[in-house]
Amino acid sequence: MSLLQIQGGTVYDPTNGIDGVVQDIWIQDGKVIAPSLDLKADRVIDARGYVVMPGGVDMHCHIAGPKVNVARKMRPEEKRTSPMIRRTALTRSGTTGSVPSTFATGYLYAGLGYTTAFDAAVPPLTARHTHEELEDTPIIDKGFYVMMGNNHYIMKQLRDGEPERLKAYVGWLLNATKGYATKLVNPGGVEAWKSGDWNANQLDDSVNSFGVTPRQIINSVAQAVDELGIPHSVHVHCNNLGMPGNWSTTLETMASLEGHRGHLTHIQFHSYGGNPNDQSTIRSEVPKLADYVNSHKNLTVDVGQVMFNSTTSMTGDGPLGYYLHKVTGRKWFSGDTEMEAGCGIVPIVYKNKSMVHTLQWAIGLEWYLLINDPWRIAMSTDHPNGGSFMAYPEIIALLMDRSRREAILDQAPAGVRERCVLGDITREYTLNEIAIITRAAPARLLGLKQKGHLGPGADGDVTIYSINDDKQRMFELPRWVIHRGEIVVDGGEVRSNKAGTLLHVAPDFDDAVVPDIQSWFEDHYSIQFRNYPVDENYLHLHEVVPTRI
Amino acid sequence: MSVAEQTQESTLPSLTIVKDAACTFCGCVCDDMELTVENNRITKAKNACVLGKAWFLNHHIDDRPDATIKGQPVSYEEAIEYAADILLNARNPVTYGLSDTTCEAQRVAVAITDWVGGTVDTTTSVCHGPSGMAFQGVGEVTATLGEIKNRADCVIYWGGNPAESHPRHFTRYSLTPKGQFLPNGRKDRYAVLIDVRKTKSAKAMDEFIQIKPRCDFELIWAMRALAKGVEVGPEIEQKTGVPLAQLQALVDRMKTAKFGVILFGMGLTMTRGKHMNTEAVLSLARDLNKFTRWTAKPMRGHGNVTGADNVVSWSTGYPFGVNLSRGYPRFNPGEYTTSDLLLRGEADAAMIIASDPMSNFCQQARDHFVRIPTIVLDPKLSESAKVATVAFTTATYGINVAGTAYRMDDVPIYLRPAFQSKYRSDYEILKAIETRIRERQLAAS
Ligand code: SF4
Ligand SMILES: [Zn+2]
Numbered sequence: 001m002s003l004l005q006i007q008g009g010t011v012y013d014p015t016n017g018i019d020g021v022v023q024d025i026w027i028q029d030g031k032v033i034a035p036s037l038d039l040k041a042d043r044v045i046d047a048r049g050y051v052v053m054p055g056g057v058d059m060h061c062h063i064a065g066p067k068v069n070v071a072r073k074m075r076p077e078e079k080r081t082s083p084m085i086r087r088t089a090l091t092r093s094g095t096t097g098s099v100p101s102t103f104a105t106g107y108l109y110a111g112l113g114y115t116t117a118f119d120a121a122v123p124p125l126t127a128r129h130t131h132e133e134l135e136d137t138p139i140i141d142k143g144f145y146v147m148m149g150n151n152h153y154i155m156k157q158l159r160d161g162e163p164e165r166l167k168a169y170v171g172w173l174l175n176a177t178k179g180y181a182t183k184l185v186n187p188g189g190v191e192a193w194k195s196g197d198w199n200a201n202q203l204d205d206s207v208n209s210f211g212v213t214p215r216q217i218i219n220s221v222a223q224a225v226d227e228l229g230i231p232h233s234v235h236v237h238c239n240n241l242g243m244p245g246n247w248s249t250t251l252e253t254m255a256s257l258e259g260h261r262g263h264l265t266h267i268q269f270h271s272y273g274g275n276p277n278d279q280s281t282i283r284s285e286v287p288k289l290a291d292y293v294n295s296h297k298n299l300t301v302d303v304g305q306v307m308f309n310s311t312t313s314m315t316g317d318g319p320l321g322y323y324l325h326k327v328t329g330r331k332w333f334s335g336d337t338e339m340e341a342g343c344g345i346v347p348i349v350y351k352n353k354s355m356v357h358t359l360q361w362a363i364g365l366e367w368y369l370l371i372n373d374p375w376r377i378a379m380s381t382d383h384p385n386g387g388s389f390m391a392y393p394e395i396i397a398l399l400m401d402r403s404r405r406e407a408i409l410d411q412a413p414a415g416v417r418e419r420c421v422l423g424d425i426t427r428e429y430t431l432n433e434i435a436i437i438t439r440a441a442p443a444r445l446l447g448l449k450q451k452g453h454l455g456p457g458a459d460g461d462v463t464i465y466s467i468n469d470d471k472q473r474m475f476e477l478p479r480w481v482i483h484r485g486e487i488v489v490d491g492g493e494v495r496s497n498k499a500g501t502l503l504h505v506a507p508d509f510d511d512a513v514v515p516d517i518q519s520w521f522e523d524h525y526s527i528q529f530r531n532y533p534v535d536e537n538y539l540h541l542h543e544v545v546p547t548r549i
Numbered sequence: 550m551s552v553a554e555q556t557q558e559s560t561l562p563s564l565t566i567v568k569d570a571a572c573t574f575c576g577c578v579c580d581d582m583e584l585t586v587e588n589n590r591i592t593k594a595k596n597a598c599v600l601g602k603a604w605f606l607n608h609h610i611d612d613r614p615d616a617t618i619k620g621q622p623v624s625y626e627e628a629i630e631y632a633a634d635i636l637l638n639a640r641n642p643v644t645y646g647l648s649d650t651t652c653e654a655q656r657v658a659v660a661i662t663d664w665v666g667g668t669v670d671t672t673t674s675v676c677h678g679p680s681g682m683a684f685q686g687v688g689e690v691t692a693t694l695g696e697i698k699n700r701a702d703c704v705i706y707w708g709g710n711p712a713e714s715h716p717r718h719f720t721r722y723s724l725t726p727k728g729q730f731l732p733n734g735r736k737d738r739y740a741v742l743i744d745v746r747k748t749k750s751a752k753a754m755d756e757f758i759q760i761k762p763r764c765d766f767e768l769i770w771a772m773r774a775l776a777k778g779v780e781v782g783p784e785i786e787q788k789t790g791v792p793l794a795q796l797q798a799l800v801d802r803m804k805t806a807k808f809g810v811i812l813f814g815m816g817l818t819m820t821r822g823k824h825m826n827t828e829a830v831l832s833l834a835r836d837l838n839k840f841t842r843w844t845a846k847p848m849r850g851h852g853n854v855t856g857a858d859n860v861v862s863w864s865t866g867y868p869f870g871v872n873l874s875r876g877y878p879r880f881n882p883g884e885y886t887t888s889d890l891l892l893r894g895e896a897d898a899a900m901i902i903a904s905d906p907m908s909n910f911c912q913q914a915r916d917h918f919v920r921i922p923t924i925v926l927d928p929k930l931s932e933s934a935k936v937a938t939v940a941f942t943t944a945t946y947g948i949n950v951a952g953t954a955y956r957m958d959d960v961p962i963y964l965r966p967a968f969q970s971k972y973r974s975d976y977e978i979l980k981a982i983e984t985r986i987r988e989r990q991l992a993a994s
Binding site: 064066068069073074075076077079084085086092093094095097099101102103126128129132133193194209325331332333334338339345346524525531535538 | 568569571580581652656660663664666681684685686687688689690691692693694695696698699700721722729730807808835838841842844858859860862863864865866867868873876877878880953955959960961962963965990991994
């Protein structure tokens with residue numbers, strides 16, 4: 001039994017309607033409990049004069065698994081010039097740069113006040129690898145999304161008109177991988193790339209080898225996810241990422257989710273007007289798309305904010321990787337996974353001297369500022385694609401302070417202001433709204449009832465900030481970070497090396513489908529069916545997050 | 550229901566059949582073995598190739614002490630304590646090997662090296678290290694072996710003899726199997742071997758191209774030029790031994806394939822040019838994506854060398870030859886690779902996991918190895934185990950120990966053990982050493 005009392009802090013707990021109220025938080029054996037006068041705490045944190053929030057939740061980042069590890073191997077040059085993570089008496093060493101090593105990743109997130117993070121794109125065949133890396137990613141709770149948008153079994157069921165089988169397979173696959181949610185990456189387009197047909201840019205393009213369309217894939221997986229009661233909706237990386245004029249594809253994707261829950265990820269990269277054949281015509285179409293999201297309660301988004309920095313683009317979107325390689329001329333990794341997925345990795349630099357990059361930066365901010373309901377938008381940089389998760393404090397400052405945005409717009413290359421509406425937006429985020437988009441909303445979108453808030457029964461994940469007018473400073477260096485009741489960061493120093501908990505789902509599904517999956521699998525995969533599922537005893541500390549039914 | 554439900558192994562008295570076991574003898578990591586186990590011996594290895602059969606059928610558990618110090622049998626606890634002493638007292642210890650053990654053990658070995666501030670290095674530094682460096686330079690366009698099986702209608706083997714080094718590569722992945730989009734198997738593929746020698750692999754090909762030794766780079770460069778439509782002169786034949794017309798025909802074929810792959814071996818990576826050759830071959834495959842889908846892949850040897858690359862990369866950010874003496878990872882092949890550290894006499898202790906530097910490093914490195922305190926973990930009494938200060942007898946991964954190994958295409962494979970060994974696994978031993986080191990470090994701090 002351990003009892004921690006966080007005394008007298010100014011609490012922002014939007015889920016429980018607490019907006020800057022001075023009160024105590026009590027954590028017993030890792031869980032928040034109702035304050036009580038009868039209890040005597042083992043440890044008291046004097047939080048008077050500090051801001052207290054639930055631990056941060058990153059719902060979309062790339063931190064573990066094969067593509068992340070390939071990117072680590074591919075970028076020795078940036079590690080030499082980036083800050084090192086030194087070994088301490090308690091903690092391991094590591095390297096940083098845009099793709100930190102696993103131990104470094106855990107410590108950096110914790111140091112930033114984030115206590116939960118999800119890798120957003122894992123090919124099922126490599127789930128085992130991802131679990132191994134996540135176990136070596138200390139402190140934070142974590143999980144991953146399973147890529148399904150170019151999965152042959154799913155496309156085959158669509159072609160054959162077998163929605164029940166498709167649904168059962170989605171359930172089976174989440175169980176087999178011990179994943180958390182379903183992910184569609186450029187649905188159909190990656191399969192087209194793998195088979196030499198380049199891409200599927202439009203929702204009604206036919207994926208040649210199967211004769212199905214991206215629209216069908218999106219709609220059917222969204223339906224399966226809802227019917228299986230998966231806590232998080234289908235997580236969609238739309239077709240046509242990064243292309244001027246792609247906003248109409250995005251709008252159609254939104255429309256194709258009608259009747260289902262749907263999360264559109266790194267929406268910034270999908271909100272461009274202009275002519276696809278001429279990058280210089282790019283402009284923002286956020287107002288139209290944000291209007292649509294504002295009026296359709298089934299939809300949620302995360303941003304994928306671009307920051308001015310040198311980073312690594314990594315994506316399950318194989319054809320996008322090739323496109324970026326052609327545009328940047330930089331080294332390129334592409335990896336196709338049998339029956340399931342693709343992958344592209346290219347180093348990239350976002351420059352404030354570039355009209356296109358500055359516009360991308362503005363478009364990301366427009367999303368935060370034009371979505372009326374902060375509960376339906378989550379902060380992300382699509383780490384490391386738009387920038388590192390380490391940039392979150394800077395984004396917070398930009399959202400809370402219009403003059404900071406103006407200062408950058410004033411220096412922006414010609415044409416940026418005219419191509420977006422950012423300059424006209426006066427909105428500034430409040431601390432409560434920041435607490436929503438960085439913890440409460442992502443936890444809610446993920447269906448994590450014990451995360452993102454500080455009510456009784458919640459996991460004891462708490463971040464305590466010193467108040468500072470410079471919001472970037474304030475959020476960069478939390479005073480204390482608590483994970484499941486344990487103080488893991490104290491005054492900027494990481495004080496723990498624990499493994500954290502893996503979060504996964506285990507939906508019920510109709511197991512009559514398994515023999516059919518098995519015979520398909522045995523025809524096409526290069527490993528044995530029985531060696532594919534990740535067994536439960538293979539996982540480190542883990543928790544099954546219940547389905548909604 | 551649980552999808553990972555274990556199907557029952559059929560068990561007769563003293564006879565067990567273990568299905569879906571994996572062979573870790575080469576980088577193919579075939580996971581379709583059906584092993585018959587009788588009285589702690591494998592008597593049948595269905596589906597294994599000759600190498601795999603030898604690996605399984607010759608496997609027997611030596612009768613050796615659990616642990617020795619300077620050749621004398623000691624208790625396990627004593628040996629752990631002594632090993633911890635060695636590592637804690639060393640200023641520049643090196644951890645080496647790692648390619649023939651599970652990822653679980655590899656992770657602990659990296660942890661130990663981190664805690665004591667040593668150097669961690671794998672056998673990659675003596676085989677496909679140049680591929681790793683080329684990869685850092687240009688990237689790689691690649692695919693899993695199943696993808697190659699399902700799609701690759703043009704397969705080029707370069708600088709290798711898979712028929713003898715990876716015997717089931719042809720039948721399981723790259724040459725003869727029926728694939729999803731290659732319904733007629735072998736007939737749907739065009740296969741080429743490029744090598745300095747006409748090896749056994751040549752017989753299985755549609756075309757064999759004999760290249761003069763040490764001019765792979767020139768040949769690849771000419772192919773890149775031809776692919777781009779840049780003219781190449783007939784003198785290429787004199788340089789490389791390959792007539793221009795043959796080369797042109799090959800490049801034309803590559804450009805019109807639907808999906809191609811270049812599978813390259815150590816004949817390319819360890820000949821003159823080393824990582825330049827690999828860079829060139831990776832660039833060639835990449836360039837061809839302007840026309841159609843092309844990929845490349847190194848034919849990695851040892852069972853789990855790919856796992857070692859992955860584990861060292863995710864833990865430190867670099868794939869091999871990582872020095873942790875300053876408290877953070879530094880990478881410099883040539884400086885922090887084991888053979889170099891020994892050769893220059895810089896390592897003052899060594900921990901070897903499932904590898905045998907005493908039988909394959911140069912004399913000078915070996916001389917230094919016997920001078921310094923060493924810890925060797927090996928199932929056999931290897932040359933290195935014979936001279937080790939502390940030696941542990943270990944259970945063999947894959948046969949006696951469960952865990953994970955990564956295939957040459959980075960696909961993680963579950964290792965299903967056939968039977969128990971009386972010896973401990975690398976993982977258990979390393980974990981005990983780590984625990985002891987941590988206890989002592991934390992007590993001191
Ligand atoms: S090909 Fe390699 S992994 Fe497969 S059975 Fe033969 S030796 Fe073992
Ligand atoms: Zn992403």
